[in-house]
Amino acid sequence: MRQVLQKVEEYECESQIYINAIHGNSKGWITKVEMNEGNFRQRHYKLNQLLDIDFTQEDIYISLNTFYKTYRRIENLKEINCIHMDLDTYKTQFTKAQILMNLEDNYFGKKIPIPNLIIDSGRGLYLIWLINPVPYRALPLWKAVEEYLYKELKEFGADRMALDPTRVLRVPGSINSKSNTTVRILERNEYVHKLREIQEEYLPDIPLKEKSDLIDLKKGQKSKNIVYLFNERSLYLARMTDLVKICELRNYDIQGEREIILFLYRYYLNYFLEDEEKALNDILELNRMFVRPLPIKELTRATESAEKVYKSKGKDYKYKNETLIELLQITQEEQKHMITLISKEEYRRRDREYQKNRYVSKLKEEGKLTKQEELGILRKKIKAHKEAGLKNNDICDLLNIPLKTLKRHITYMKKNGLLA
Known part of the structure; x- marks a missing residue:
């Protein structure tokens, strides 16, 4: 649907306009981050609490998506509200005005969807697309859309390291200390997108339903590569979720399997987020939750090969389910709570349950x-x-x-x- 972007004039409180646009219906925790002389402070708020905060300060950020818990990690995502792109326009040969004119004339509604918010972040621009909220399991598709937008907007300074669903962005009304300017909303569009609509219009090669870890669409090499990446990310996301679930089931009282859990978590995060710094920060946070956490130096040393493999691009760790189940000592009872880390026996049990439920549903449809x-x-x-x-x-x-x-x-x- 093509709608003209509305110019935003002066508002008394742009932060509230922004927060309501992004989080007007949010039920989860929203992360607020403050940067002060290199110090990083992070807190979590519900929507009504966030609206009462004064954002007219330097270097204030909030998350675009929300979390089940007060931990800004991927497996805790509750509502995915937005697609975003951070354009470091200062790294290009174009001015912001030139870029916006080019996007309006040649990209919006043609190569990429029309954004809901265009924000002057100080030294760059944010483009934000509001979507009907989707759960974390839609992340592989969300990530594929982000990758597509990045490729389209790369020449305008799109930041490769900002394709993260847990990303925080500067809040309009706050001050960017690097440019000594106020972050401002430049344009906005009221239409809310659907993630599937964007996929169908701009990324038709991605299947509507994933059926396995690899899907062969028989549409040529380009399609196969896109689908491969899409389903690889689905697997990484499921693996990360299972690793955290193991920690929860064992009340974070883990010793023998700590190293391998943290190593795998960092490995899968690197491949999913493509952000080494964020992956390291997240395993440090996960480690702190253990009853007996690893010392930081030992943790870094025990998991650094995960980052090395990711950077090398020449090899990867293709652990089979049976291997991981044995390494992590996952019991049959624990497997009932897993997504992918299940044995053949658990797979057969789920299949029997599925067939039974399917049979019962059929009988009910027939009135039997x-x-x-x-x-x-x-x-x-x-x-x-x-x-x-x-x-x-x-x-x-x-x-x-x-x-x-x-x-x-x-x-x-x-x-x-x-x-x-």
């Missing part, structure tokens, strides 16, 4: 009862007749069942406390 439901109804009738004082032969006649069958039900019901 399951065998268990039929047995339940029959036993209720038997109980009612017994309590009414009827003899067994009379009950058999009424229910049209053999006496042997009736006695078997009565024995079962007495044994399980269903009949006195």
Whole structure:
């Protein structure tokens, strides 16, 4: 849908306009970050708390997406509200005005969607696309869209290191100390996008449903590469989620598996975020949650090869499920809570459960009862007749069942406390 961007004039409180636009319906935790002479301070707020804060200070940022917990890590994402692009225009040969004119004439609505917010961040520009909130499992598709926008906007200074769903951006109304200017909203558009709409219009090679770790669309090498990356990220995201779930199930009281968990977490984060600094910060935070955390030097040394492999691009660690289950000592009970770290036995159990639920759904659609439901109804009738004082032969006649069958039900019901 093509809509003309509205020019934003002067507002008394641009921070509130911005926060309401991004987080007007948010239910999760929003991260606020302050940078002061190199010191980094991070706190988390709900929407109503955030709106009461004075943002007319230097170097104040907030997250575009929200979190289930007060930890700004990828597996804690609750609502993905936005797609964003940080343009370091000062690194290009163009002025901001030239870039905006070019984008308006040749890109918006043609090569890329029309952004909802264009913000002057001081030395650069932010482009923000509001989307109907999607859960964290949509991150591989979100990331694919971010990658597409980055490639389209690279010549305008798009920041490769800012393609992060946990990213914080400067708040309009605050001051950028590097340029000594106020961050301002330049233009806005009220239309809210759908992530799938963007995918279908601009990235048609990505499948609507992922069916496996690798999907062969048979549409040429370009399509295969896109799908491969899309599904690789799906796997990395699931792996990271499972690693944190293991920590939670064990109440972070882990010793023997700490190193491998932190190593794998850093490895998968590097590949998913493509941001080594963010990956390192996140494993440091995860490590602090352990009952007995590793010393920082030991942690860095134990996991640094994860970053080296990522940077080399020449090899990677393709651990099989069986290997990871053995390394992490994941029990059958724990596997019930995993997404991908499951054994063949757990896979078969889930498949049986899926087939059973599918069978039950089909019966309900046809207006039929399951065998268990039929047995339940029959036993209720038997109980009612017994309590009414009827003899067994009379009950058999009424229910049209053999006496042997009736006695078997009565024995079962007495044994399980269903009949006195």
